[in-house]
Amino acid sequence: MKTLVWVEHDGKTVKDATLAVVTAAAKLGDVHLLVAGKGIDGVAAEAAKIAGVAEVHTVDNASLEHPLAETVSPLVAKLMADHDAFLAPATSNGKNIAPRVAALLDVMQISDILSVESDNTFTRPIYAGNAIATVQTSDKKLVITVRGTAFDKASPEGGNAKVIASDGAGLEQSVSTYVGSEIAKLERPELTSAKVIVSGGRALGSSEQFHALIDPLADKLGAGVGASRAAVDAGYAPNDYQVGQTGKIVAPEVYVAIGISGAIQHLAGMKDSKTIIAINKDEDAPIFQVADIGLVGDLFKIVPELTEKL
Structure with missing residues (x-):
C-alpha cells in the first residue's frame, strides 16, 4: 500500500505534527510525502531526511504561497491516482483539506485515528474520548486524519527519500482567495x-x-x-x-x-x-x-x- 502524507509546514520548516502522521502511515505501507507551497526547497530537503520516508512529492507554485484547502484538495485527489491512502494531521489545516479530498474521491473519511489495527481497520475516540470505537472501511482509497498525540514521532533524521518535483501546472482556480492572517507570536513552546x-x-x-x-x-x-x-x-x-x-x-x-x-x-x-x-x-x-x-x-x-x- 502506498500512502501520501500531507506535510504541515510554515514555509521554512516541517511541523512536528507531520512526524506523528509518518509513524501512522508507516503502519499501512510505503510513505510518500506531499510538500506544497512557494519556495519550499528547504522544507522538501528537511522532509526527505525524515526516517521511513520513501518519496517526497513537491509542488512549488505561486498559487500555493498560502495553501488553501480549496486549491490543495484537487491536487491531492490527482496524486491519489497512484496512492492508496491519504493521511493528514488532525490540525485545523489537515481537518480542512481531508474532507474535501474524501468528497472528490467519493469515499468516507476516517477521522482522528488513535491506532492502526490493519490496512482497513482503525480505532478512534467517540463521546469526547469516553469511548474508543473500532472502525473498518471497505473503500479502496482511504482518507484519514491522525491524532498526533496517539503516535510516536518519526525521527527527523536518518532518511534519504527521493524528491520528485512538479511545478503545479494546471492547478485549478480556487473559489477562495487568501486575504490575510493574524498569527500569534509565542515566546513559549507551542x-x-x-x-x-x-x-x-x-x-x-x-x-x-x-x-x-x-x-x-x-x-x-x-x-x-x-x-x-x-x-x-x-x-x-x-x-x-x-x-x-x-x-x-x-x-x-x-x-x-x-x-x-x-x-x-x-x-x-x-x-x-x-x-x-x-x-x-x-x-x-x-x-x-x-x-x-x-x-x-x-x-x-x-x-x-x-x-x-x-
Whole structure:
C-alpha cells in the first residue's frame, strides 16, 4: 500500500505534527510525502531526511504561497491516482483539506485515528474520548486524519527519500482567495509540542490575574500556557491557548491544571498527558478523577508560593 502524507509546514520548516502522521502511515505501507507551497526547497530537503520516508512529492507554485484547502484538495485527489491512502494531521489545516479530498474521491473519511489495527481497520475516540470505537472501511482509497498525540514521532533524521518535483501546472482556480492572517507570536513552546503545560481556568477571575499567576509559573517551568474553554470565553486568554475537544489536543509529560474544574470538553483534550497535576479548591472537582497529583486549596495562595519555591 502506498500512502501520501500531507506535510504541515510554515514555509521554512516541517511541523512536528507531520512526524506523528509518518509513524501512522508507516503502519499501512510505503510513505510518500506531499510538500506544497512557494519556495519550499528547504522544507522538501528537511522532509526527505525524515526516517521511513520513501518519496517526497513537491509542488512549488505561486498559487500555493498560502495553501488553501480549496486549491490543495484537487491536487491531492490527482496524486491519489497512484496512492492508496491519504493521511493528514488532525490540525485545523489537515481537518480542512481531508474532507474535501474524501468528497472528490467519493469515499468516507476516517477521522482522528488513535491506532492502526490493519490496512482497513482503525480505532478512534467517540463521546469526547469516553469511548474508543473500532472502525473498518471497505473503500479502496482511504482518507484519514491522525491524532498526533496517539503516535510516536518519526525521527527527523536518518532518511534519504527521493524528491520528485512538479511545478503545479494546471492547478485549478480556487473559489477562495487568501486575504490575510493574524498569527500569534509565542515566546513559549507551542502547546502541541510542549513537554510541560500550565493551564488556567475560569476560577482565576480575570485576564490580569490569569497572566499574573500562570505566566510566572510557566516561565519557571519552561512550559507552554493553556486555558480551559471557560477561561477563553471569559476573555482571560486568547483562543490559541484553548485546550480541549474544540481546542488543542495535547499530551505533554506534565500538565498542570490550575482552577480548572475538569469538564468533559477539557478532559478530552489533555487526559493523555503523562502526569496531571491539579490545583482546585473544590475537592469534588472532576479534574481530580484523572489527576495523578491533586492539591485542594486556594490557588491564589498556592500558585505564588509554588512559583517562589521553584
